[in-house]
Amino acid sequence: MILSANTCNRLFWLGRYAERGYLFLHLMRKAYDEVLDVPVGETPVYSDFLKKLDVYIEGSLDTSYQIMDQLYNPETVTSLRSIIEYMMDNAIVLRTEIRTESFSYIEMCRDLIRVKSIQKDSNITNLQPITDALLAFWGSIQERVYGRARTFLMLGKMIEHIDMNIRFDYKHYRIEEAMGVLEKFIEDEPALVDKVIIAKLRAMVVDKEAYEKYDPEYKDKMLNYLNCLVVV
Amino acid sequence: MIYRYSYTTESSFSPEVTWHFFKLRAIPCTNEFQKVTDDCLEIRPSCLVSRATDGLGNAVQWGTISQGHSSFTVTSEGTVNQLLPYAIHESPEPYYIAPTRLTAWNDEMSAAALNKKKDGSVFDSARNIMRMVNKHMTYTPCLTTTETSAIEVYEDPRGVCQDYAHLMIALCRAAGIYARYVNGIIAGTGQTHAWVEVSDGNVWLAFDPTHNTMPEWGYVKIAHGRDANDCPTNRGRFYSWTTERQTVMCQLSPNIIY
Amino acid sequence: MEDLLKARDSVNQWMERFGVRFGVYKNGVFNEQLFPFDAIPRQIPADEWAMLEKGLIQRVKALNMFLYDIYHDKKIVADGVVPKEFTYESKGYMPECEGITPTHNIYAHIAGIDLVQAKDGRWLILEDNLRIPSGASYPMIARKVTRKAAPQTFRDNLIADNRNYGDMLREMMDYINDGRGINVILTPGRYNSAFFEHSYLAEQTGATLAFPGDMVVENGIVYYVGLYNQKERVGAIYRRVSDEYLDPLAFEPSSLLGVPNLMEAYRAGNVGVINALGNGVADDKGIYYFVPKMVKYYLNEEPILHNAPTYLPFFKEDFDYIINNVSKLVIKDVAEAGGYGVMFGRDMTPERLEEVKQLIIKEPRRWIAQEVVDFIDLDIIDETGKPSPRKCDLRAFVISGKETKVWKSGLTRFSRNPNSFVVNSSQGGGFKDTWVME
Numbered sequence: 004m005i006l007s008a009n010t011c012n013r014l015f016w017l018g019r020y021a022e023r024g025y026l027f028l029h030l031m032r033k034a035y036d037e038v039l040d041v042p043v044g045e046t047p048v049y050s051d052f053l054k055k056l057d058v059y060i061e062g063s064l065d066t067s068y069q070i071m072d073q074l075y076n077p078e079t080v081t082s083l084r085s086i087i088e089y090m091m092d093n094a095i096v097l098r099t100e101i102r103t104e105s106f107s108y109i110e111m112c113r114d115l116i117r118v119k120s121i122q123k124d125s126n127i128t129n130l131q132p133i134t135d136a137l138l139a140f141w142g143s144i145q146e147r148v149y150g151r152a153r154t155f156l157m158l159g160k161m162i163e164h165i166d167m168n169i170r171f172d173y174k175h176y177r178i179e180e181a182m183g184v185l186e187k188f189i190e191d192e193p194a195l196v197d198k199v200i201i202a203k204l205r206a207m208v209v210d211k212e213a214y215e216k217y218d219p220e221y222k223d224k225m226l227n228y229l230n231c232l233v234v235v
Numbered sequence: 236m237i238y239r240y241s242y243t244t245e246s247s248f249s250p251e252v253t254w255h256f257f258k259l260r261a262i263p264c265t266n267e268f269q270k271v272t273d274d275c276l277e278i279r280p281s282c283l284v285s286r287a288t289d290g291l292g293n294a295v296q297w298g299t300i301s302q303g304h305s306s307f308t309v310t311s312e313g314t315v316n317q318l319l320p321y322a323i324h325e326s327p328e329p330y331y332i333a334p335t336r337l338t339a340w341n342d343e344m345s346a347a348a349l350n351k352k353k354d355g356s357v358f359d360s361a362r363n364i365m366r367m368v369n370k371h372m373t374y375t376p377c378l379t380t381t382e383t384s385a386i387e388v389y390e391d392p393r394g395v396c397q398d399y400a401h402l403m404i405a406l407c408r409a410a411g412i413y414a415r416y417v418n419g420i421i422a423g424t425g426q427t428h429a430w431v432e433v434s435d436g437n438v439w440l441a442f443d444p445t446h447n448t449m450p451e452w453g454y455v456k457i458a459h460g461r462d463a464n465d466c467p468t469n470r471g472r473f474y475s476w477t478t479e480r481q482t483v484m485c486q487l488s489p490n491i492i493y
Numbered sequence: 494m495e496d497l498l499k500a501r502d503s504v505n506q507w508m509e510r511f512g513v514r515f516g517v518y519k520n521g522v523f524n525e526q527l528f529p530f531d532a533i534p535r536q537i538p539a540d541e542w543a544m545l546e547k548g549l550i551q552r553v554k555a556l557n558m559f560l561y562d563i564y565h566d567k568k569i570v571a572d573g574v575v576p577k578e579f580t581y582e583s584k585g586y587m588p589e590c591e592g593i594t595p596t597h598n599i600y601a602h603i604a605g606i607d608l609v610q611a612k613d614g615r616w617l618i619l620e621d622n623l624r625i626p627s628g629a630s631y632p633m634i635a636r637k638v639t640r641k642a643a644p645q646t647f648r649d650n651l652i653a654d655n656r657n658y659g660d661m662l663r664e665m666m667d668y669i670n671d672g673r674g675i676n677v678i679l680t681p682g683r684y685n686s687a688f689f690e691h692s693y694l695a696e697q698t699g700a701t702l703a704f705p706g707d708m709v710v711e712n713g714i715v716y717y718v719g720l721y722n723q724k725e726r727v728g729a730i731y732r733r734v735s736d737e738y739l740d741p742l743a744f745e746p747s748s749l750l751g752v753p754n755l756m757e758a759y760r761a762g763n764v765g766v767i768n769a770l771g772n773g774v775a776d777d778k779g780i781y782y783f784v785p786k787m788v789k790y791y792l793n794e795e796p797i798l799h800n801a802p803t804y805l806p807f808f809k810e811d812f813d814y815i816i817n818n819v820s821k822l823v824i825k826d827v828a829e830a831g832g833y834g835v836m837f838g839r840d841m842t843p844e845r846l847e848e849v850k851q852l853i854i855k856e857p858r859r860w861i862a863q864e865v866v867d868f869i870d871l872d873i874i875d876e877t878g879k880p881s882p883r884k885c886d887l888r889a890f891v892i893s894g895k896e897t898k899v900w901k902s903g904l905t906r907f908s909r910n911p912n913s914f915v916v917n918s919s920q921g922g923g924f925k926d927t928w929v930m931e
Contacts, residue, residue, distance in 0.1 A: 096704070
């Protein structure tokens, strides 16, 4: 089936947002857990979490407000609500490529996040169905989407995965592993990525010592390369 | 009478455009009073130009330029032989009596038109209407647009040949007379010109409300329609954002070589 | 049918999950709404359906012949059966289509014929929709869901399967395509009210869903432009963009929804367009009056299905009748659609009645008048969970490809309020599944 450039672009971004939504919840849960071991009143865990998502708070941090904002505020671009709305914006025009079945999991995520936004539910475990639906979405993609459509979805997923791993200072071997999977994946269609950029990115990933300094500038440079990798 | 015609339009784009689609009516038509004896159509950048006849019977030339370009030029030149005075013996299609968006009329216009209608020949009535339009209007360039309707022109009687023609068509149709819009080339204006054809059921004759005359010679017809929207000489479309500047140049001269 | 009625909440949830929505603009803001589904189906017995099927095929055949005639030989006008005021002077007539012969001479590939059933059991035609009739996707997906949610109901009742609509469309599209290229469904975009249907039908037919700007015409051939400018020839376009926006070089120049020079590719016979352009001349409220005459004229048959009793002020006799009886008639504006421009005489004040009379006197061609048909109410389950009667119509879908076939189902729409006669989805209300019994 022939796909327009626009469609490929949307598939790519659907893949990215679906992965971002999944990892966002995963990392948020981790932050929730870490908070338990920090004395009340000191909450570096959240400000660190937000910083990694490029959210900088001026002045003192109102933790409970920030959590609600990052979960449900549709005006906050980094919020889970926004991620899911963007995911839907892409999915809605891709019904023929991903099929109604896969589409329905995205729809479920959106319905749930809208309901939870209205309820202002601060119990993050109640968002587990979103995680479930996102995993089911990827399962459904594996089950029924082939060819280029799948390629672009997976490409988006992999790039977002590396992106988030870098942001959240995952261990070096995790980045290297993820990068290896991506490179293996594009072997069949090398034209989809910029050759020069992937070489530069690879060089940065390989340099374990440099990466493990977790230097913000080094990370930003890697993220920049990563974000201009795919040629659509 | 033999005439040499030339029609040139030049467009420039900034930034350049890709996927440029165009449709032209840039070659005079051949009918019982005029015959195109020699035509040459050149398009830059060069591309394949297809020719067809549209649903109203006009010759159209159309094509696509897919590569990027910052200018687009159409040059249409040739000779036309006008064998007889301006008249087309054809029965009019029924749609030339119905209003369109640009040729709709209001009650006041309808009353004015019926007032000018004569008992005698349809052409006498049309001549009265033409005279009225010519008197009513003041020729004013750069005020109206291609979207200005006859009703607007009637209320603010300033405009160019297209507006004169639309107003006359609206008034004729309001009076129950078949009328259609014509564009073409006349000597000395440098632009394409618009006039009106009126039918009594048997023959179309030309009326030029801008100059208040019923021309017989020297009006080289390109195309006709219910209104100007049916028969633009040049319409284009691109799949990109750009600014377009366009100029049109026309010439008509009696051919002295022959 | 008990399990079906019990399952109605779960059915609506499933439909939400599948994104079964339609868009509405309210005060300039786009919103997506669910199209409320009522679980009580409309049931049509087999013998009644057989009659409807025959009548619908007959009607659509005549309409297709009429459209061909209008743009070619013009015999029906020359023979005085339909006046030129209702054809060549009609807004729906497009001179640009003169002389064009669509692939296999078919114009109304997908016809949506709206019917109502009168209290005496007769089915009456309300309206023909020959341009881009919508709504088939709703009962199609509703059936998919209800079969899952209430299996016992479908075991107990012998109901014709309606999930084949996608196959019927595809078969017709392939026939029109004639092997020239891929099938495409052209949508105006995701903010169109029927976008769900466009995307769902593309999925169900295997056609490519094309957005404005996805197709180009080059050397008279229509192409879908893929990644890296790779091009694939298009053989048939099921377009959900209306005529006037379909080609900015032939019609509305400001349109951003069309394919430039599509008209030339179509005229040259290089692409099939579903439905054909220019069909508006055969489906406005004025020409409706003449459809039974077309059946006699072209097929030399008596019409099986009848119109609701209709009067045209254009004719002197009808005019006098209308002026004397406005208070008991429905007056409709020929140019309007979607439930707009409909006026019930019985709801009007004496002053308003006088105004309407003046409107008719001034522009007799613009109006039609109909007797108010007392049609059958169907029950729905209302917000309180109790059965409540509603006005309902039925849109039957007739597909004309190699053969003309009626889809064994249809869209049954009901009015939002118990007293309302308007069942159009753009005016609120919901839908039911339509069961054709076997």
